[in-house]
Amino acid sequence: MNPHTLAIVRRLRASAFVSGEAIAAELGVTRATVWNGIREAIGAGLPVEKVRGLGYRLAHEHAWLDAEAIRRALGVEASRYTVEVVDQTGSTNTDVLAAAASGAPSGLVRAAEVQTGGRGRRGRQWINPLGGALTFSLLWRSDRGAAALSGLSLAVGMACARAVAAQGVTDVGVKWPNDLQIAGRKLGGILIELQGDALGPSAVVIGIGLNVRLPEPVRDTVGQPATDLASRAGAVDRNALLACVLTQLSADLDRFDAEGFAPLASEFQAWHVLQGRPVRVSLPDGTPVEGEVEGVDADGALLVTTAQGRRRFHGGEVSVRGTAA
DSSP states (O other): OOHHHHHHHTTOOSSSOBOHHHHHHHHTOOHHHHHHHHHHHHHTTOOEEEETTTEEEESSOOOOOOHHHHHHHHGGGGGGOEEEEEEEESOHHHHHHHHHHTTOOTTEEEEEEEESSOBOGGGOBOOOOTTTEEEEEEEEEESOOGGGGTTHHHHHHHHHHHHHHTTTOTTEEEETTTEEEETTEEEEEEEEEEEEOTTSOEEEEEEEEEESSOOHHHHTTTSSOBOOSHHHHSSOOHHHHHHHHHHHHHHHHHHHHHHOSGGGHHHHHHHBTTTTOEEEEEOTTSOEEEEEEEEEOTTOOEEEEETTEEEEESSOEEEETTSOO
């Protein structure tokens, strides 16, 4: 994205039109640069209204990501986190992994307005419309090794679900192992990557993406049923939402570090959208297994009752039978 584009659209409001001439004068750029920036922003999913003779305005009010606003919203938790906001990057997870390798401390948070190479689970692309998603990564250092981090994505999912519920969206849930859903539609996802020894310590990068306002044309490119917070809760301040997610994560990560996933398992099942439902688990080799979800065990494995008895799954693609959810 052109570096002028975000500077241009940050000068737009929903309450009044602003002329391209005024924006150009304020930024010291040409009118053509303003027009190209507006066009690029619209192409990136930002709804901008254009009226000849009046100029441009946003279709709805928009709060751009702001590190200081996030720190204020964190309150007493602010000392625990180092918050960075960037206009554009390839992937916040990649950035934080590099920072971890260079010795960055636990609690580093990087959020981006635009990710050009955002990644989802299994290498899928994360769709990130301009201003329409909350995408960030958190560095968490733990004494636990990789094997002892089983169930972490479920703990993170619960923290995200609580934060979303605090926005007034009470029917949010977590789909094992790393998605957030509302009524069978994807609201967000979690990508966890780590560095370290098998027995610890570990540098864990927790990547989180939440759909805040997903325009219809963008939804068509997602590849699965999707939803957003705006359609359920109206305008959502992404700065406050990010602070709320981090606050919810604080206690859960401390508890996970001390005791693992086991003490969180029963609460997870209350948030789990697959609980008690008939599912198909597609294993990495393509083999399908059908049964009914019984729950999760103390290390986060999915428990499925099949015709051959109970089975445990640590991986695989899970869908409700008869749907693509």
